[in-house]
Amino acid sequence: MSFRAEHLAYEYGLADASFTLPESGFVAIAGPNGAGKSTLIGILAGVRRGYRGSCLYESRELRAWDRAAFARNVAFLPQAVRLEFPFTVEQVVLMGRTPFGGGWFDTQEDVEAAEEAMATTDIAVFRDRDFRSLSGGERQRVLLASALAQKPKVLLLDEPATFLDLRHAMAMQALLSKLAREGMLVVAVTHDLNLALRHAHQVLLLDQGRVIADGAPEDVLGPQSIEAIFGVDAVLQNGYLRFGERAGV
Amino acid sequence: MRSDLTQTAAVAPVESKRAAVSPNQSGPARPIVFSLLALITVLVVAPLIGSTHVDLSRALQGVSPDHEILFYARLPRVILAALSGAALAITGVLFQCLLRDPLAEPYTLGVSSGASVGAVIAICLGFQAGGLASLAGAGSVLFLVLGIAWEGRRVSSFTLLLAGVTMNSMCFAIILFLHNLANFSQSFAISRWLMGGIDAVEYSTLAWLAAAVVPVSILLSMRAKQWNLMAVGEEWASSRGISTNVYTTAGYVAGALLTGLATALTGPIGFVGLIVPHALRLRLGADHRVLLPCSVLLGGAFLALCDTLSRTVLAPTEIPVGVITALCGGPFFIWLLRSKRRSLWM
Numbered sequence A: 001m002s003f004r005a006e007h008l009a010y011e012y013g014l015a016d017a018s019f020t021l022p023e024s025g026f027v028a029i030a031g032p033n034g035a036g037k038s039t040l041i042g043i044l045a046g047v048r049r050g051y052r053g054s055c056l057y058e059s060r061e062l063r064a065w066d067r068a069a070f071a072r073n074v075a076f077l078p079q080a081v082r083l084e085f086p087f088t089v090e091q092v093v094l095m096g097r098t099p100f101g102g103g104w105f106d107t108q109e110d111v112e113a114a115e116e117a118m119a120t121t122d123i124a125v126f127r128d129r130d131f132r133s134l135s136g137g138e139r140q141r142v143l144l145a146s147a148l149a150q151k152p153k154v155l156l157l158d159e160p161a162t163f164l165d166l167r168h169a170m171a172m173q174a175l176l177s178k179l180a181r182e183g184m185l186v187v188a189v190t191h192d193l194n195l196a197l198r199h200a201h202q203v204l205l206l207d208q209g210r211v212i213a214d215g216a217p218e219d220v221l222g223p224q225s226i227e228a229i230f231g232v233d234a235v236l237q238n239g240y241l242r243f244g245e246r247a248g249v
Numbered sequence B: 001m002r003s004d005l006t007q008t009a010a011v012a013p014v015e016s017k018r019a020a021v022s023p024n025q026s027g028p029a030r031p032i033v034f035s036l037l038a039l040i041t042v043l044v045v046a047p048l049i050g051s052t053h054v055d056l057s058r059a060l061q062g063v064s065p066d067h068e069i070l071f072y073a074r075l076p077r078v079i080l081a082a083l084s085g086a087a088l089a090i091t092g093v094l095f096q097c098l099l100r101d102p103l104a105e106p107y108t109l110g111v112s113s114g115a116s117v118g119a120v121i122a123i124c125l126g127f128q129a130g131g132l133a134s135l136a137g138a139g140s141v142l143f144l145v146l147g148i149a150w151e152g153r154r155v156s157s158f159t160l161l162l163a164g165v166t167m168n169s170m171c172f173a174i175i176l177f178l179h180n181l182a183n184f185s186q187s188f189a190i191s192r193w194l195m196g197g198i199d200a201v202e203y204s205t206l207a208w209l210a211a212a213v214v215p216v217s218i219l220l221s222m223r224a225k226q227w228n229l230m231a232v233g234e235e236w237a238s239s240r241g242i243s244t245n246v247y248t249t250a251g252y253v254a255g256a257l258l259t260g261l262a263t264a265l266t267g268p269i270g271f272v273g274l275i276v277p278h279a280l281r282l283r284l285g286a287d288h289r290v291l292l293p294c295s296v297l298l299g300g301a302f303l304a305l306c307d308t309l310s311r312t313v314l315a316p317t318e319i320p321v322g323v324i325t326a327l328c329g330g331p332f333f334i335w336l337l338r339s340k341r342r343s344l345w346m
Helices: A037-044 A067-071 A089-097 A108-120 A136-148 A166-181 A193-199 A223-230 B006-011 B014-020 B029-048 B056-060 B066-099 B111-125 B130-149 B157-181 B184-195 B203-222 B224-232 B234-238 B244-266 B272-284 B288-312 B321-341
Strands: A003-009 A017-020 A025-030 A052-057 A074-077 A154-158 A185-189 A202-207 A210-215 A234-237 A240-243
Touching: A003 A037, A017 A210, A025 A037, A025 A166, A025 A193, A037 A052, A037 A074, A037 A154, A037 A185, A037 A202, A067 A074, A074 A136, A089 A108, A089 A136, A089 B224, A108 A136, A136 A154, A136 A166, A154 A166, A166 A185, A166 A193, A193 A240, A202 A223, A210 A223, A223 A234, A223 A240, B029 B066, B029 B288, B056 B066, B066 B157, B066 B203, B066 B224, B066 B244, B066 B272, B066 B288, B111 B130, B111 B157, B111 B184, B111 B244, B130 B157, B130 B244, B157 B184, B203 B224, B203 B244, B203 B288, B224 B234, B224 B244, B224 B288, B234 B244, B272 B288, B272 B321, B288 B321
Parallel strands: A025 A185, A025 A202, A074 A154, A154 A185
Antiparallel strands: A003 A017, A003 A052, A202 A210, A234 A240
C-alpha cells in the first residue's frame, strides 16, 4: 500500500474520496468533466496541501512530508506547462533533479539520470532546443522525462496522452505499462476508458467529487456504470467498449 | 505491439549528441567571469574619464585637485551607479521570474513610486533627509502591497501585480498633487528627482548600500536552481520539493529592499531593470545560475557606463542618466530582438 485516503475533500472539485492504492501497478482515474480527477491527482502530488480529511503516503500524512523527500518518491506530470522563458529541453529535464540536493552544480548522478530519462522518452535529439518551440506532443515527452529524472517510486500523470499523436500515445502507454511492471506505481487521469480497461490494474471512477467505484477495470467499467455516470450507452465487444450504438451516434 | 520509446534513441550515436551543444551550455562559469571582467574594467576606467583631465599619479599622491576629483567626485559616483544598476537588474530578473511575466520590472510593485512620494514630501516640507524619507516611502508601499496580496500563508502573485500597478498610480497622483502645490524652487527639485540621477555620495552611504546589494545578490544567486523552478510555475516548483511560499515571499522582500535602497539614492532610473535581464536571457538563456550573477555584474557595468556618458557627452551639462539608459539600451535591445527572432527565441 502506498497511498491511503480517507474522506478526502478539497474546497473545490473533491467532496469525499476514500481509497487505497497499491505499491506498484497501473491505476487509472476516470470520470466525466468536473468529477474532481485533476484535483485528486494534485492532492496526491502534494501540490494541494489544503485538503480536508486524511491522505497518507507510506503511512505519513502528505502535509507532514518534507517536500524534497516527498519529491524523491513521487513525481507529477501536470496536464500542460506554459513557459515564459527560454529554458532548453535539457534544462527542463534536469529540473527533475532539484529534490536531490538542489546544489548549484549538476552532479554526475544528476546528469546520468537526465540522460537516461531523455533516452527513454526519445527526446535527446532536441535537447538544446527551446522548450517553447516544441509541439504539444514533444513537450509532453519532455515533461515525462523531467518526471522520470526524479527516479520516483510513484508517477502521477494528468491526462498524459492529451497532445500525443497515435504513435507516441501508444509508445507512452507501452512505457507506462513497462514502468508499472517493473515495480513503479503509475497513476494516470484518463478519458480513454478502453485504455483503462486494457492496461489498468485498478480503476477509480469519480463523479461529482466522489469515488463511485473502485476496483478491477472489468468490474468498474461495466456498461451500466458508464451509462449511469457518462450518460452514454456502452457495449463490450471483444474486450473493447463501444459507445453510442443505441443512440445512433 | 512492442514500440518502446527507447528504440529510436538506441539507434542514434551517443557521441554525436554532444556535438549540437550551443556555446552557452558550456557551463555557467564563462559568462560570469566575462561579466566580472567587464564590471572591473568599467570600474577602473570610468573614474578616469571626464570633462577635466585627471592625472592618476598626482591623484594617488593626494595632490589637489586631482585627488579630490577622482576620489570624492567621480569614484563614489561610479560605485553608486554600479551598485544601483546591479540592484535594479537582479530585481528585474527576480520579479520577472516570480510573476512569470517578461514585462515585470523593479518598479512593478510600486516600491520606487513610494520612494518618490517620500522624497517629494521631504522636498515640499524642506527636510534635509530626503534619502531617509524616500526609504520610508518605499518601505510603506512594500508593506501595503504585501499586505494586500497576503492570502493566509501565501502571497498571491496576481494580486501583487495589480496592487503594485494601483499603488504606482496612487503614488503618482500624490506626487502630481504635491507638485501642484509646490513653489518654483521646490518644483524644480521635484522634477530633478523624478528624472533620476546619480550624484557623488559619502563612502559610508555606499558602504550601507553595498552591505545590502552584495550579500542579497549572493544569497539569491546561490539558490539559482530553485529560482529556475519558480520561473516555470509554483505547482512545478512545489512538486519538485520547493517551499514556494518561502521563495515567493523572500524574493519579493529582497527585490523590494534592493529597489527601495537604490531608488532612495538615485531616484527612479528606468530601463535597466527591464532591458538588462532580457538582453542577458536572449544571449545566455534562462538558467538563473548564469542570469542572476551576470545581471548583477553587467547591470552594474551598464549603469556605470551610462552615467559616465551622461556626464561627459555634453560636458559641462549633464544629461539625465535615464535618457542615456533608454537611448543607448533601447536600440541595442531592438537589434538583439530582431537578430534572435528568426531562431524562435521570442
